[in-house]
Amino acid sequence: MIEERKFKVFTRASLDSVPQLAKLSEEQRLAMKAVAHVLPFKVNNYVLEELINWDNVPDDPMFQLTFPQQDMLRREDFEIIAGMVRRNAPASELAPEVKRIQYSLNPHPAGQKSLNVPHEHGHAVPGMQHKYRETVLFFPMAGQTCHAYCTYCFRWPQFVGLDDMKFASKEVAGLVEYLKQHKEVTSVLFTGGDPMVMRTELLRQYIEPLLIPELDHVASIRIGTKAPAYWPYRFTHGEDADDLLKLLGEVRAAGRDCAIMAHYSIQRELETEVAQLAVKRLRDAGATVRCQAPLIRHVNDNPDNWAHMWRLQIRLGAVPYYMFVERDTGARGYFEVPLWRAYEIFTEAYRQVTGLARTVRGPSMSCTPGKVMIDGIADVHGEKVFVLKFVQARDPAWTNRVFFARFDSRATWMDDLKPAFGEKEFFFEAEMRAMRSTGEGRVWLPTEVEALEETWRINIPEPERGLGSNVETGEHERPDLS
Numbered sequence: 001m002i003e004e005r006k007f008k009v010f011t012r013a014s015l016d017s018v019p020q021l022a023k024l025s026e027e028q029r030l031a032m033k034a035v036a037h038v039l040p041f042k043v044n045n046y047v048l049e050e051l052i053n054w055d056n057v058p059d060d061p062m063f064q065l066t067f068p069q070q071d072m073l074r075r076e077d078f079e080i081i082a083g084m085v086r087r088n089a090p091a092s093e094l095a096p097e098v099k100r101i102q103y104s105l106n107p108h109p110a111g112q113k114s115l116n117v118p119h120e121h122g123h124a125v126p127g128m129q130h131k132y133r134e135t136v137l138f139f140p141m142a143g144q145t146c147h148a149y150c151t152y153c154f155r156w157p158q159f160v161g162l163d164d165m166k167f168a169s170k171e172v173a174g175l176v177e178y179l180k181q182h183k184e185v186t187s188v189l190f191t192g193g194d195p196m197v198m199r200t201e202l203l204r205q206y207i208e209p210l211l212i213p214e215l216d217h218v219a220s221i222r223i224g225t226k227a228p229a230y231w232p233y234r235f236t237h238g239e240d241a242d243d244l245l246k247l248l249g250e251v252r253a254a255g256r257d258c259a260i261m262a263h264y265s266i267q268r269e270l271e272t273e274v275a276q277l278a279v280k281r282l283r284d285a286g287a288t289v290r291c292q293a294p295l296i297r298h299v300n301d302n303p304d305n306w307a308h309m310w311r312l313q314i315r316l317g318a319v320p321y322y323m324f325v326e327r328d329t330g331a332r333g334y335f336e337v338p339l340w341r342a343y344e345i346f347t348e349a350y351r352q353v354t355g356l357a358r359t360v361r362g363p364s365m366s367c368t369p370g371k372v373m374i375d376g377i378a379d380v381h382g383e384k385v386f387v388l389k390f391v392q393a394r395d396p397a398w399t400n401r402v403f404f405a406r407f408d409s410r411a412t413w414m415d416d417l418k419p420a421f422g423e424k425e426f427f428f429e430a431e432m433r434a435m436r437s438t439g440e441g442r443v444w445l446p447t448e449v450e451a452l453e454e455t456w457r458i459n460i461p462e463p464e465r466g467l468g469s470n471v472e473t474g475e476h477e478r479p480d481l482s
Contacts, residue, residue, distance in 0.1 A: 002236065002237075002273055002274050002277060004233060004237040004238065005045065005046060005233055005237075006045075007044060007045070007046075007147075007231065007233075008044060008045040009042060009043070009044050009045075009147075009148075010042070010043050010044070010045075010048075011041060011042050012033060012036040012037065012041050015029070015032060015033060015036065015041070016029065018043070018048065020048055020052070020054050020057075023054070023057075024057070024058075028058075030082060030085060030086060031068075031069075031070040031078075031082065032067060032068045032069075033085050034070075034073075034078060034081040034082040034085045035068035035069065035070060035072050035073055035078070035081075036068045037081055037085065037094065037098050038073060038077075038081060038098055038101050038102060038105075038160070039068055039072060039073075039151065039156055039160070039330060039331060040149045040153070040156050040159035040160050041067070041068050041149060042145075042146065042148055042149040042159075043066045043067070043148045043149070044147055044148050044230065044231060046230070046231055046232075046233070047062065047066055047148050047230055050272050051268055051269060051272075052066070061265075061266050061268075061298070061299045061300060061305075062266065062268060062269075064151065064298040064299050065150055065151060065152070065265055065266070065296070065299050066148055066149070066150065066151065067151070068151060069151070069298075069334065071334050072151065072330075072331035072334045073101065073331070074333075077101045077104075080097055081094070081097060081098065081101070084097065102157070102160060105329060105330050105331070105332075106328055106329045106330075106332075107156075107157040107329065107330075108157065108329070114436070114439060114441075115131070115368070115394070115435060115436070115439070115440075115441030116129040116130065116131045116137075116441055117129060117130075118130040118178070118442065119439075119440070120178065120181075125174060125178055126174065127139045127140070127141070127170075127171075127174070127175070128174075128175065128178065130182075130185075130441075130442060131370075131394060131441060132370070132392050132393070132394070132396075133184050133185075133396050133442075133444045134184060134185060134186045134187055135185065135186075135187045135188075135189060136175070136178070136179070136182075136185050136187075136188050136189070137188075137189045137191050138172075138175050138188060138189070138190050138191070138206070139191060139192060139193070140172075140190060140192070140195055140198065140202075140203075140206050141170040142197075142198045142202055143190070143191075143192040143193045143194060143195035143196075143197055143198050143203075144158055144159075144192050144193035145159065145192070145193050145194070145197055146159075146192070146193055146194040146197060146226055146230070147194065147196075147197060147226065147227055147230040147231035147234075148226070148230045148231075150226070150263075150265070151331065151335075152294060152296050152299070152326055152330065152331065152335045153330065154327040154329050154330065155192075155193070156329070156330050158192075158193060159193075172205060172206045172209050173209075175188075175206075175209075175210075176209050176210070176212075176215070179210070179215050179217075179218060180214055180215065183217050184444060185217065185218060186217060186218060186219045186220065187218065187219065187220040187221075187222060188210060188218055188220075188221055188222065189222040189223075189224060189261070190206065190207075190221070190222065190223045190224065191223075191224040192224070194224070194225050194226055194227055195223050195224070195225060196223065196225040196227035196231075196234055197227070199240055200240050200243040200244040200247055201243070203244070203247065204247050207221060207247060207251065208247075208250075210256075211250070211251065211254040211256065216255075218256065219256060219257060220256060220257035220258075220259055221251050221256050221257070221258055221259070222259040222260075222261050223259070223260055223261065224261040224263070225260060225261065225262060225263070226262075226263040228260070228262045228264070228275060228278045228279065228282070228289070229262070229263060229264050229265070229269035229270070229275065230269075232272070232274045232275045232277070232278035233274060233278075234278070235277075235278040235281050235282055236274055236277050236278050236281060241281075245281055245282070245284075245285035246285075248260075248282070248285045248286060248287045249285045249286045251286075251287075252285075252286030252287070253286075257288065258285075258286060258287040258288065259287065259288045259289075259290055260282055260287050260288070260289045260290070261290050261292060261321070262279075262289050262290065262291050262292075262318070263291075263292060263293055264291050264292075264293055264309060264313070265293040265294075265296065265299055265300050266299065266300050266305055266309065267305055267308045267309040267312060270309065270312050270313065270316065271312070276316055279316045279317065279318055280316070280317075283317050283318075288319060289313075289316075289317070289318040289319065290318070290319045290321040291309075291310075291313050291318050291319065291320055291321055292321045292322035292323070292324065293322075293323070293324065294323075294324040294325065294326045294327070295323055295324065295325060295326065295337055295342050295345060295346075295362075295363055296326055296335045296337075297326075297334070297335050297336065297337050298334070298335065299335075301337050301341075301345060302345065303344075303345045303346075303347075303348035303349035303352070304349070304352075305349075306323065306345065306346070306349035307348075307349040307352035307353055310349070310353050310357040310360060311352075311353055311357060313357070314353075314354075314356050314357050319359050320353075320357050320358075320359055320360035321359065321360060321361070322360065322361055322362055322364055323342075323346055323360060323361070323362030323363050323364065324362065324363065324364050324365070324366060325337070325339070325342055325362075325363050325364065325365045325374075325412075325413065326412075327365075327366065327413075328412075328413045328415065332412075332413075336412040336413070337412065338409060338410065338411065338412055339363070339374055339386065339408075339411045339412060339413075339416075339417075340377060340386075340407070340409055340411075342362075342363040342374065343363060343374045343376070343377060343386075345363075346362050346363050346374075361373060361391055362374075364391055365413060365414050367413070367414040367415070368394075368414075368432065369390070369393060369394055369395075369398070369414075369428050369432055370390050370391070370392050370393035370394050370395075370398060370399075371390065371391040371392040371393070372388050372389070372390060372391070372414055373388065373389045373390075373391045374386055374387070374388060375387045375388060375389045375402065377407065380404070380420070380421075381421075383406070383420055383421065384406075384407040385404045385405060385406060385407055385420040385421075386404065386405040386406075386407055386408075386411075386417065386420075387402065387404060388402065388403050388404065388405055388417075389401065389402050389403075393428075394432075394435070394441055394442075394443070395428070395431060395443045395444075396443075396444055398428055401427075403419075403426060403427060404419070404420035404421065405417035405418060405419060405420055405426075406418045406419070406420045431443070
């Protein structure tokens with residue numbers, strides 16, 4: 001029987017009280033403190049006691065995933081901060097250097113502020129991003145933290161006090177009104193941080209208003225979360241866990257797909273008894289568990305880990321969904337993997353699994369134009385190229401379109417790539433320039449979408465609308481409006 005565990009958290013301020021760190025040298029602990037001034041650090045007792053193999057530190061992947069490492073900062077920056085920490089420099093001296101380094105780490109990649117935030121009547125809509133036509137991201141104010149922090153996190157600025165870098169909203173009314181005006185949106189993704197840090201009573205205040213008949217076009221409600229890996233007790237123990245599962249069941253009963261977008265980086269996160277129970281209870285409540293993570297050097301940059309993890313996910317009834325490429329932000333120099341190697345790792349893992357696990361897509365870059373997947377490496381007319389494809393795109397017309405980039409063994413991100421075959425630019429670049437010049441990242445026409453939606457409503461009988469689903473994938477049998 002799994003016993004309930006009381007949640008205990010450690011941050012930079014309490015780093016010295018982590019008992020397992022006693023085996024490390026004073027210089028190693030000082031290095032962690034220095035890096036933790038720049039990048040967020042937070043870990044809990046479950047991660048410490050169940051997930052990290054302390055006999056393999058510092059090489060243990062879970063340790064690398066949750067504890068700051070010296071090489072996450074440029075050498076000159078590290079020496080400055082470490083020197084200040086060593087002599088107990090006052091905050092007034094330390095803070096400006098910390099902020100300078102943070103702003104040098106590309107705190108908001110992929111046009112998150114400039115293009116993703118929607119504008120209505122000339123004003124930005126707070127707490128939302130609307131990059132892809134069918135999907136709105138919503139950032140509930142109370143969900144802008146996590147049970148533990150990943151060292152690779154691309155939303156790290158939200159956790160380090162860069163106040164002008166936060167996306168958050170206290171009010172769900174604005175989301176409801178926005179969705180009423182945008183019938184093209186079929187999916188809402190609650191994200192953060194981690195919405196699962198909220199008590200169910202508060203989470204209900206955000207989700208329940210989306211279940212009204214006026215928002216029937218919203219076919220799925222997704223919750224992005226690392227809680228099943230970092231604090232699975234959220235779903236297994238206590239009255240609030242039961243209330244949460246009841247809420248997820250109500251989403252399903254309202255005819256909407258309820259998807260838990262679970263972040264699992266390594267197999268170990270799925271191997272504990274409580275982690276597996278969490279997946280079972282989520283599925284029993286009617287939720288689909290979809291699994292995704294970025295490919296991270298020092299953590300999961302080997303194909304066997306991914307193959308083992310995907311097979312375990314299938315065994316537990318979860319759906320392998322995405323392998324991402326580490327974004328160009330934060331400690332990217334420590335974590336990034338060359339694109340050719342990312343493709344190689346994905347392919348070697350993909351070959352080890354059956355078709356049931358090949359729902360996974362990747363390696364995928366969530367860059368400014370959209371989700372660009374590395375679909376292959378090929379020789380075309382004597383030129384070695386990356387074969388690329390838009391899995392999702394800022395302009396829906398680009399979706400599923402294949403294009404080519406010159407092979408570059410040093411490339412780790414889309415911005416490193418050049419068009420193949422002598423082309424001066426990729427096919428989407430002119431339109432991207434126009435978007436940047438206007439600050440408007442949405443290019444679809446709502447009137448066209450509304451016409452397609454009306455056709456869909458007319459042709460599908462009322463009792464079946466929103467309920468038809470594929471048992472294997474959990475996806476709704478609804479026409480792709482792109």
